[in-house]
Amino acid sequence: MTKKPVPYKIYLSEEEIPKQWYNLNAAMKVKHAPFLNPATLQPCSAAELSQVFCAECVEQELNDKDLYIDIPEDIRAFYKMYRPSPLVRAYVLEKALDTPAEIYYKFEGNNTSGSHKLNSAVAQAYYAKKQGLKSVTTETGAGQWGTALSMACAFYGLDLRVYMVKVSSEQKPYRKEVMRTYGATVIPSPSDSTEAGRKILKEFPGTGGSLGCAISEAVECAVSSPSCRYVLGSVLDHVVLHQSVIGLESKVAMEKYGVQPDIVIGCVGGGSNFGGLIAPFMGEKIQGKNNIEFIGVEPASCPSLTRGKYVYDFCDSAKITPLAKMYTLGCGFMPSASHAGGLRYHGMSPIVSALYHEGLMRAVAVEQTKVFEAAEFFARTEGILPAPESSHAIRAAIDEALKCKETGEKKTILFGLTGTGYFDMAAYKQYNDGTMTDTVPTDEELAKGFASIPAIPQNN
Numbered sequence: 001m002t003k004k005p006v007p008y009k010i011y012l013s014e015e016e017i018p019k020q021w022y023n024l025n026a027a028m029k030v031k032h033a034p035f036l037n038p039a040t041l042q043p044c045s046a047a048e049l050s051q052v053f054c055a056e057c058v059e060q061e062l063n064d065k066d067l068y069i070d071i072p073e074d075i076r077a078f079y080k081m082y083r084p085s086p087l088v089r090a091y092v093l094e095k096a097l098d099t100p101a102e103i104y105y106k107f108e109g110n111n112t113s114g115s116h117k118l119n120s121a122v123a124q125a126y127y128a129k130k131q132g133l134k135s136v137t138t139e140t141g142a143g144q145w146g147t148a149l150s151m152a153c154a155f156y157g158l159d160l161r162v163y164m165v166k167v168s169s170e171q172k173p174y175r176k177e178v179m180r181t182y183g184a185t186v187i188p189s190p191s192d193s194t195e196a197g198r199k200i201l202k203e204f205p206g207t208g209g210s211l212g213c214a215i216s217e218a219v220e221c222a223v224s225s226p227s228c229r230y231v232l233g234s235v236l237d238h239v240v241l242h243q244s245v246i247g248l249e250s251k252v253a254m255e256k257y258g259v260q261p262d263i264v265i266g267c268v269g270g271g272s273n274f275g276g277l278i279a280p281f282m283g284e285k286i287q288g289k290n291n292i293e294f295i296g297v298e299p300a301s302c303p304s305l306t307r308g309k310y311v312y313d314f315c316d317s318a319k320i321t322p323l324a325k326m327y328t329l330g331c332g333f334m335p336s337a338s339h340a341g342g343l344r345y346h347g348m349s350p351i352v353s354a355l356y357h358e359g360l361m362r363a364v365a366v367e368q369t370k371v372f373e374a375a376e377f378f379a380r381t382e383g384i385l386p387a388p389e390s391s392h393a394i395r396a397a398i399d400e401a402l403k404c405k406e407t408g409e410k411k412t413i414l415f416g417l418t419g420t421g422y423f424d425m426a427a428y429k430q431y432n433d434g435t436m437t438d439t440v441p442t443d444e445e446l447a448k449g450f451a452s453i454p455a456i457p458q459n460n
């Protein structure tokens with residue numbers, strides 16, 4: 001085969017947007033353990049889950065049989081407004097690093113919400129509308145998920161209530177205005193609009209809130225109205241499923257030029273972009289068709305894979321969600337105030353957790369000053385101002401490329417560039433001012449988080 005020269009950007013046509021998502025859960029030989037009802041410790045039934053989530057998302061959540069699941073034409077029509085996303089050959093970065101490695105990145109920041117989260121927001125809003133629901137609720141910490149969902153809800157004419165962690169809504173007032181522009185109601189959490197919020201306000205007057213508290217408020221609000229459901233932007237299998245468009249498009253684009261990645265890298269918060277990016281490549285690895293190295297990159301301040309335990313734990317800190325078997329730092333773990341808001345989660349996608357446990361991928365933890373060093377280098381070479389979350393993947397990609405420089409190996413590296421960092425300028429300011437610090441939890445601090453893991457038989 002004669003190899004065509006690879007352009008700076010590989011664009012696919014609209015027709016090449018996938019018509020089906022790739023269900024990594026079906027490709028896995030060892031399935032992850034089911035969600036458990038914390039009261040009965042029995043697997044959650046579809047009926048139980050459907051009280052909180054949209055019916056079709058529950059069906060996808062529990063589907064570990066169908067390798068491909070059709071993307072409804074309506075969702076593809078929305079995808080066409082901002083997809084296919086470009087796959088970029090990082091020629092300028094390669095040259096600046098003086099590496100024999102070839103570096104590619106899949107850029108998901110090319111939409112107004114600024115991240116990959118829109119891929120699942122659109123799908124979840126579509127299914128809510130199709131079910132005849134009038135409204136959905138969610139929580140948002142850093143704001144990317146709330147923004148993506150408000151765009152999707154505006155498109156499908158759904159009311160949206162976003163419980164935004166109070167400190168974030170004060171620190172990022174413009175994020176809030178983007179959501180309001182798309183018609184969402186943004187409520188700083190804790191609020192007096194729910195039982196859970198009132199209770200926390202009474203107990204801790206003046207608190208800045210937390211993600212766990214915002215989840216409790218959003219879930220309470222959803223279950224107290226029959227035409228409302230709660231939607232989540234990461235962690236769950238159906239979110240990983242929706243994000244498989246990232247990996248499917250990447251694979252088609254690379255195959256067009258006869259390129260095969262040796263290493264695939266993504267940042268991991270709840271695991272959805274990473275799970276989606278690696279999905280079709282990992283499926284083939286499980287079938288013995290490739291030997292790709294997969295690397296998940298997490299912040300050293302919130303190291304759920306590299307230092308967490310693989311046990312059943314709550315998905316939220318208020319302990320109201322089902323129990324998931326996953327790598328976790330304990331639902332009571334309070335990560336330090338690092339700038340990668342989207343990666344500050346105590347647990348990890350059950351799919352990614354199972355892959356890690358089976359030894360099919362590895363994980364690295366990186367400190368934020370090193371992450372911003374990479375972000376700055378990337379901005380100055382490739383031009384894109386990356387989100388702090390995405391910059392974790394950049395850090396690892398640069399490190400792998402520098403290893404190639406030492407060994408002379410000509411590896412092909414693919415990484416996920418999940419979003420842009422325009423709302424994170426306070427973080428960039430700290431970095432530029434030289435006042436950014438790294439906080440890595442001590443073993444004693446981690447022990448406190450582990451103590452919050454529910455005391456249930458963990459052998460199942």
Ligand SMILES: *Cc1c(COP(=O)(O)O)cnc(C)c1O
Nearest residue numbers: 234269270271272273342389419
């Ligand atoms: C939310 C977010 C992440 C992390 O979420 P995952 O579910 O782990 O993908 C990464 N990058 C950006 C830009 C985000 O907004």
